[in-house]
Amino acid sequence: MKALPPETVRLLCSSQVITSVLNVVKELVENTLDAGSSSLEVKLENYGLDRIEVRDNGSGIKATDVPVMAVKHYTSKISCHEDLERLETYGFRGEALASICAISEVVITTKTADDDFSIQYSVDHNGQIVSQKPSHLGEGTTVCAANLFKNLPVRRQYYSNTKKCKEELKRVQILLTAYAVVKPELRITLSHNKAVVWQKSRVSDHRTALMAVLGAASVANMLPVQHHQEQPEIGIDGFFPKPGSDFNSTSSSTPDKTFIFVNSRPVHHKEILKLFKQYYTSAQSNKESANRRYPFVLINITIPPSTVDVNLTPDKTEVMLQNKEEVLLALETMLISLYGYSIDNDDLKSGGNRPGVSSVNAPEHTDVVPTPSTDVSLEDAELLEISPANADKQDGELSLSNTANTSSSSISEDWVINRSSSDFDSINSSLPADDVVMNSTADLNCNSPKASKSDSGPGQESEVSAESWSTGKAFSNEVTRESLEPVKLHVPKAHEALGGTQPTCTRSSPSKRPSNVIMEKMAKLTAYELISNRSVRQPSSAFSLFEQDTRSLVLQESPRASPQDVTTAVKERWESLGEEDRKKYESKAEKSLNAYNLQRKRAAEGGGQCGEGKKQMSAESSLNKAQGVKRKAPLANQQALDKLFSSQPSSKRSPAKLSKPLPFSIATLKQSLNLLSYQNSSSAQGLRLVNRLASHGAWVVLCGRKLMLLNPFRVEEALLFKRLLENNILPTVRLQTPVQLTDGVLGGPEYMDVLLNMEKGSACFNGDIYFTDPRLVANGFEIKMIPGFSSSERHVEVTGMADCMPFFGIGDLREILRAIKVQDAKTVEQCRPLKVSNYLESEAVRLARQLPLNLTRADVTNTLCRMKQELEEESQVCIHRRPFFHNLVTVPETEQDAQQIISNSC
Numbered sequence: 001m002k003a004l005p006p007e008t009v010r011l012l013c014s015s016q017v018i019t020s021v022l023n024v025v026k027e028l029v030e031n032t033l034d035a036g037s038s039s040l041e042v043k044l045e046n047y048g049l050d051r052i053e054v055r056d057n058g059s060g061i062k063a064t065d066v067p068v069m070a071v072k073h074y075t076s077k078i079s080c081h082e083d084l085e086r087l088e089t090y091g092f093r094g095e096a097l098a099s100i101c102a103i104s105e106v107v108i109t110t111k112t113a114d115d116d117f118s119i120q121y122s123v124d125h126n127g128q129i130v131s132q133k134p135s136h137l138g139e140g141t142t143v144c145a146a147n148l149f150k151n152l153p154v155r156r157q158y159y160s161n162t163k164k165c166k167e168e169l170k171r172v173q174i175l176l177t178a179y180a181v182v183k184p185e186l187r188i189t190l191s192h193n194k195a196v197v198w199q200k201s202r203v204s205d206h207r208t209a210l211m212a213v214l215g216a217a218s219v220a221n222m223l224p225v226q227h228h229q230e231q232p233e234i235g236i237d238g239f240f241p242k243p244g245s246d247f248n249s250t251s252s253s254t255p256d257k258t259f260i261f262v263n264s265r266p267v268h269h270k271e272i273l274k275l276f277k278q279y280y281t282s283a284q285s286n287k288e289s290a291n292r293r294y295p296f297v298l299i300n301i302t303i304p305p306s307t308v309d310v311n312l313t314p315d316k317t318e319v320m321l322q323n324k325e326e327v328l329l330a331l332e333t334m335l336i337s338l339y340g341y342s343i344d345n346d347d348l349k350s351g352g353n354r355p356g357v358s359s360v361n362a363p364e365h366t367d368v369v370p371t372p373s374t375d376v377s378l379e380d381a382e383l384l385e386i387s388p389a390n391a392d393k394q395d396g397e398l399s400l401s402n403t404a405n406t407s408s409s410s411i412s413e414d415w416v417i418n419r420s421s422s423d424f425d426s427i428n429s430s431l432p433a434d435d436v437v438m439n440s441t442a443d444l445n446c447n448s449p450k451a452s453k454s455d456s457g458p459g460q461e462s463e464v465s466a467e468s469w470s471t472g473k474a475f476s477n478e479v480t481r482e483s484l485e486p487v488k489l490h491v492p493k494a495h496e497a498l499g500g501t502q503p504t505c506t507r508s509s510p511s512k513r514p515s516n517v518i519m520e521k522m523a524k525l526t527a528y529e530l531i532s533n534r535s536v537r538q539p540s541s542a543f544s545l546f547e548q549d550t551r552s553l554v555l556q557e558s559p560r561a562s563p564q565d566v567t568t569a570v571k572e573r574w575e576s577l578g579e580e581d582r583k584k585y586e587s588k589a590e591k592s593l594n595a596y597n598l599q600r601k602r603a604a605e606g607g608g609q610c611g612e613g614k615k616q617m618s619a620e621s622s623l624n625k626a627q628g629v630k631r632k633a634p635l636a637n638q639q640a641l642d643k644l645f646s647s648q649p650s651s652k653r654s655p656a657k658l659s660k661p662l663p664f665s666i667a668t669l670k671q672s673l674n675l676l677s678y679q680n681s682s683s684a685q686g687l688r689l690v691n692r693l694a695s696h697g698a699w700v701v702l703c704g705r706k707l708m709l710l711n712p713f714r715v716e717e718a719l720l721f722k723r724l725l726e727n728n729i730l731p732t733v734r735l736q737t738p739v740q741l742t743d744g745v746l747g748g749p750e751y752m753d754v755l756l757n758m759e760k761g762s763a764c765f766n767g768d769i770y771f772t773d774p775r776l777v778a779n780g781f782e783i784k785m786i787p788g789f790s791s792s793e794r795h796v797e798v799t800g801m802a803d804c805m806p807f808f809g810i811g812d813l814r815e816i817l818r819a820i821k822v823q824d825a826k827t828v829e830q831c832r833p834l835k836v837s838n839y840l841e842s843e844a845v846r847l848a849r850q851l852p853l854n855l856t857r858a859d860v861t862n863t864l865c866r867m868k869q870e871l872e873e874e875s876q877v878c879i880h881r882r883p884f885f886h887n888l889v890t891v892p893e894t895e896q897d898a899q900q901i902i903s904n905s906c
Contacts, residue, residue, distance in 0.1 A: 017099040017314045019155075021048035021148065022171045024100055026315060028143050029179060030090035031097075032056035034077065037140060038202065038737070039187045042176065047165035047192070049148050049156065052104075057140040060112035070106065070127035072098035085306035090265060093311075097143070098127045103152060104145040109135045166558075173198050174256045177213045178266040181259050181298055184209035185737055195572060201809045204736055210239060210298060211806055214257060215564075218296055221245040227334050232323045234330050235302035241295050243283050243339050251280075251293040253560070261300040262308060267319050272299065275328060279335035301327060539596040542585040546574055666898045670891070687864055689857060697853050699860055701885070705893070709886040712860050713848055714878035715867050721844035721879055722870055725829045728840060730780030730802035738797040741783070745810060751817045755796070758820075760785070775820070775831040780804075781813055805839050812836070841879050 018024055025042060032040055035058025045051035061069050068074040075094030078084065084092065100106055101123050111118030120135040149156040159165050173190055180188050180200045189199040200212045211219045219239070227236040241250035260269055276297060284290035307322040321327055476483045547570050554561065554569045561569070690700040690707075699710045743749045759773040771783040780802025786795040802808055812833040819825040832840070855863075867884075876884050892898040 017095050018103055019314075020171075021052065021159075021168050022175060023315055024048065024052050024104075024145055024148065025054065025172050026175055027091070027096035027100070028052075028054040028145075029176070031143075032058055032141070033179070033183065033186075034089045034091055035059045035141065038185060040179075041189045041191070042172070043191045043194075044169065044172070045193060047159065047169050048172070049159055049165075050146065052145045052148065053142065055137075055140065055142040057138065060115070060139060060141055061108075061110040062112060063115070066110070066121065067129065068127075069108065070097040070101050070123045070129075072127065084311070087305045087310070090316075097123075100143075100145050101125055101127050104148045104150065107144045107146075109137050109142040109144075111135075111137065111139050111141075113139060169197070175266070177257075178259055178261075181206065181209050181213055182261050182264050182266070182300060195575075197568075201807060202737075202739065204733065204803065206298065207239065208803070208806070214296055216806060218249050221250050222296065223338070225334055225338065227330055229330060232307070232326050233304055234323070234327055236330060236334060237300045237302070238298040240297055240334075240338060241280060247284050247286070247290045247293060247295075251290065251295045252562075253293055255294040257296050258294045259298045261298075262310075262319050262321075263302055263305065264300060265310065265319070266317065268317050269319070271324075271328060272301075272331065275332060276335065279332075279339045282341075283339040299331075301331075303327065539593040540589060542582070542589040543574055545588050545592075546570075546577070546585050550574075666892060666895045670893065689860060689864075692854070692857075692860075697855065699855075700888070702891075703885075705891045707888045707891055709888055710860070711878075711884060711886075712855055712863050713851065714882060714884050715863050716851060717844050717848040717878045718875070718884075719863070719866055719870060720847050721841055722829075724840040724844055725832055725837070726827070728843075729778045730804060730836065732777075732780050732782045732800040733803045734782075734800045735798065738784070738799045739810060741796040741798060741810075746817065747814050750821065751814065752796075754817045754821050755783075756785075763787075774828050775816060775825070776813075778828045779812070779816060779831065779833065779836055780808070781816075805835050808835055844879060 018027070021044070025048070029040065029042070032054060035056060037056035037058035039057045041053075041055040043051070043053040043055075065074075065076060073094045075092060077089045077092045077094075078087070097106070097108075102125050106123045107120060108123060109118055109120040118135040118137045118139075120133050121129050122131040124130050149159075159168070169192060176188050176190055176198065177200075180186065184203045184206050187200065187202045190197045200209070203209050203212065207219060207224070210222070221242050222239040223242050225236070225238055225240050228234070241247075255273070258273065260267055260272055262269070273294075276295065276299070277291070280295045280297075281287050281290045303321070303323070309320040309322075310316050312318045312320055550570050550573055551566060554566050554573075558565070558569075686703055687710075688702040690702055692699050693709075697711075697713060699712060701708050701710045739745075741752070741755070743752050746752050746755065755771075758771055758776065761770050761772040763769050767787060769785045769787065771777075771781075771785070776783060780800075781798060782800030784797055784799045786797075788794045798810070798813070812835055815833040816831050819831050823830065825831045878884070892901060
């Protein structure tokens with residue numbers, strides 16, 4: 001035998017530490033986190049094979065450490081193996097940079113706070129510096145690895161498949177989301193081929209970080225949890241799905257969004273995941289579907305570093321816990337308190353529980369929440385008893401009694417339901433199908449001879465322990481030795497029991513559609529898509545047309561992609577679309593708009609024709625007959641107007657009523673309308689209120705000779721939105737770490753000058769000066785300036801921001817400054833960022849929906865007066881660009897005109 005050359009040894013060892021693009025990114029990201037950085041940028045080219053660049057703003061590498069920074073087993077994090085018992089950093093082996101250098105071309109640029117400028121170092125495959133030159137980069141470290149696996153052709157050939165490259169990019173994104181969740185103060189940006197794939201701004205807490213990763217809808221169904229104990233020292237923090245929440249919004253088919261951390265280190269721990277899935281699944285009504293999904297969860301287990309071994313695998317994603325059973329027991333205690341008890345069939349059949357963890361040894365103070373599928377609660381030894389004498393009663397009547405025996409654990413055998421689930425079929429057959437529901441809890445298939453007749457003679461009492469109750473093994477069938485399943489028996493109602501014949505019992509058919517299946521969304525015409533009783537399709541934009549063509553192609557390429565990923569991919573393809581293809585879609589959009597305008601014009605011109613009106617009525621009637629849905633909830637304002645304008649099917653129309661002829665004269669009507677006009681000559685914009693439609697929120701108004709329908713709620717929406725834009729002040733929340741503002745952050749020195757020229761308050765006792773300009777304060781920014789002797793020593797930072805909107809940050813401040821500089825915005829309304837405007841729109845809609853359905857005449861008159869004063873005449877639309885008024889008819893002037901209209905309508 002002979003010793004291998006050092007070059008070969010280095011290559012073999014490095015190819016074991018760095019096996020993929022993900023390993024390179026993970027090692028470099030953990031180095032940035034150990035350096036205390038608050039901003040992290042990861043840039044990939046050709047899925048990381050051509051170039052991987054990781055940039056941070058951490059403390060940098062000291063000049064004395066530069067010569068050995070890429071040499072193997074040189075590290076500043078530990079000095080001996082005893083330091084592993086006090087490990088607080090992600091890295092500790094000193095192998096990352098050396099291994100990356102052996103399989104790629106590495107360039108390192110670094111600068112500390114004491115350095116005057118940054119220096120770029122080129123490193124060879126041995127980790128030695130071969131050249132250096134000054135650089136323009138700021139404080140921090142930038143590591144660039146080019147031509148990855150160039151000396152390992154087989155491994156590089158593995159990434160020749162585009163599908164594998166995309167999967168690797170997805171794994172990198174999942175890794176960064178894990179760090180984004182556990183480090184909310186960290187700003188992360190992931191780019192591929194100079195296009196941003198995913199990013200997260202700095203946030204204040206873990207909940208906001210989860211919203212950036214999972215979305216607000218999923219986080220709304222999650223609860224913060226916390227558990228701490230001293231012996232042994234264990235802390236568990238995180239966010240768990242709420243009991244009974246829809247598993248479609250709190251789980252996914254992949255474990256990408258199941259975050260498990262040990263001392264803030266992302267790990268893969270199968271036992272923790274299995275335990276959590278067991279209790280999460282038991283709390284779901286559809287356990288079979290939920291068992292195949294992975295819940296959204298954030299678990300951060302904090303234990304002493306001396307009780308965890310992270311040096312098991314090269315990527316440090318698997319750990320060994322010294323007090324594993326105590327950690328699992330603490331986690332199980334939390335899960336029992338949140339989801340209730342869960343019993344595993346296989347463990348109970350084998351006569352034991354999971355090793356080291358007992359479900360019945362939970363602390364006494366643990367709050368047990370019963371699962372939604374449990375209909376009979378076994379708390380305080382309560383039993384649902386069936387009297388044998390009443391079991392044979394006719395018409396499905398049973399005598400039920402609920403007795404609680406809290407003073408004694410013995411129960412007489414005469415009242416015990418000693419039947420298996422199959423024995424209840426005879427009882428079910430005597431009851432109506434709608435009145436007997438059998439919902440079993442978790443599978444209770446344990447053998448318990450304590451409650452059987454063979455173990456207790458007449459007059460003896462069978463002992464039932466608390467352990468048997470908690471595990472569901474209190475009573476079992478004497479023949480099959482299967483545990484009894486608790487059931488809930490519904491007694492027939494009085495009016496059903498008095499009936500002559502009982503319906504035959506039919507079991508629930510498996511073909512019945514479950515309650516959690518999403519039904520097909522039915523189309524329904526709304527009042528605002530109808531023009532003169534005609535349905536007009538809204539025009540489509542160029543991007544929406546492109547999305548219709550591209551979304552199916554994206555789903556064919558990536559069938560398992562989430563809707564968010566599909567939307568992102570469509571946007572990327574739209575941005576990279578050629579000029580000719582883009583013009584094609586723009587021309588299609590223009591044609592769609594022209595067709596829409598033409599339909600509006602034709603509808604306005606031919607709205608009174610009889611033949612077309614009848615055809616449209618029949619078409620709408622058949623559509624509503626096929627797709628109509630019976631309403632049970634009270635109609636909202638919007639739904640009431642929709643029902644008013646939509647045609648009802650002939651089968652649902654009210655029966656014909658007797659008609660009575662009344663004298664009518666056009667001259668008398670005209671005289672009455674003129675009188676009404678004189679009486680209300682001071683009304684807003686010449687509008688006269690005629691009357692309110694019965695049981696609807698719409699009002700009939702007269703403007704000249706035009707009779708129109710007014711929707712006052714749309715007017716209120718527009719008025720509320722305008723008032724919020726002018727006067728609303730967003731609440732500010734103090735930041736834990738202020739954000740420093742520089743020329744680069746704001747986009748240039750000209751924007752810093754705009755900020756410094758804004759209104760400020762008087763100096764505080766410590767010399768700090770806060771900006772009081774209403775254009776900043778109303779938009780939720782609290783900015784402080786610390787003056788210095790010169791402009792270079794001046795320090796400006798953001799100390800507080802509004803937290804009522806996701807992803808609200810420095811980009812919105814730049815938008816305010818740009819509006820002031822470019823558009824010379826003077827008022828708060830002109831300086832509202834887009835996110836703030838959208839938020840205020842939603843608030844205006846929410847406030848308008850709280851108005852009463854039936855507004856009085858005085859309220860509507862007041863609304864019209866405020867509309868004339870505050871809104872412009874050409875802006876007669878609501879927030880959603882829908883008009884306030886709907887033209888009904890033009891009042892004729894003469895009797896001949898009226899006869900002509902009547903003849904045309906017939």
